[in-house]
Amino acid sequence: MLLIRPLRPDDAAAYRALRLEALQQHPTAYVTAYEEDAALTAEQLHKRLTPSEEALTFGALDGDRLVGIGTLVRPERIRLSFRAMIVGMYVTASHRRTGLASRLVKTCIDRARSLTGVEEVCLCVTVGNDAARRTYLACGFLPEYVELRYFKYEGRYYDIEWLRLPLV
Numbered sequence: 001m002l003l004i005r006p007l008r009p010d011d012a013a014a015y016r017a018l019r020l021e022a023l024q025q026h027p028t029a030y031v032t033a034y035e036e037d038a039a040l041t042a043e044q045l046h047k048r049l050t051p052s053e054e055a056l057t058f059g060a061l062d063g064d065r066l067v068g069i070g071t072l073v074r075p076e077r078i079r080l081s082f083r084a085m086i087v088g089m090y091v092t093a094s095h096r097r098t099g100l101a102s103r104l105v106k107t108c109i110d111r112a113r114s115l116t117g118v119e120e121v122c123l124c125v126t127v128g129n130d131a132a133r134r135t136y137l138a139c140g141f142l143p144e145y146v147e148l149r150y151f152k153y154e155g156r157y158y159d160i161e162w163l164r165l166p167l168v
């Protein structure tokens, strides 16, 4: 049985393992470097997984096993808080193409709708990551613009594309 629910601090070990798998196996899909999250302390992980208005991470569980993650972030700054962002989407290889990422994205969108004052959800995808891009388009996101040379990994520059879903 697949279940999607908010993660909590006591999910830290499973979250850390899946997050590091994502960063190690798909380094160009994320701006975060593997070394950055590998270095997080227990206290930092605890904070990351403590649900708040600013950030909530959802997990997809197949029985006891965490197989997918996605986070909805809302900027604290007043003038930016009309926008929420989805970050850190990942589904482990054995569970792909079953609609799990779409379910996680929709759960994040529902959460965004529940937050007073949020008018849109944004996210970015590395140019060339067609599986992720198609997932987001299938969830209703619209392409906005490409930001060139957004991050550098192993001597190469990567472009990212911003996508947006208006809620109002």
Ligand SMILES: CC(C)(COP(=O)(O)OP(=O)(O)OC[C@H]1O[C@@H](n2cnc3c(N)ncnc32)[C@H](O)[C@@H]1OP(=O)(O)O)[C@@H](O)C(=O)NCCC(=O)NCCS
Binding pocket: 022, 026, 029, 030, 088, 089, 090, 091, 092, 095, 096, 097, 098, 099, 100, 101, 102, 103, 124, 125, 126, 129, 130, 131, 132, 133, 134, 135, 136, 138
């Ligand atoms: C991108 C990712 C999250 C998609 O997860 P998923 O659970 O397989 O996605 P879904 O099953 O919900 O797919 C939704 C739709 O997206 C499209 N899609 C997803 N993966 C695809 C692929 N490999 N090739 C083509 N289309 C794909 C399809 O339209 C799919 O619907 P369909 O299967 O009915 O045709 C997953 O492949 C992943 O974790 N990749 C590595 C890390 C990554 O790129 N993360 C995103 C960072 S922005």
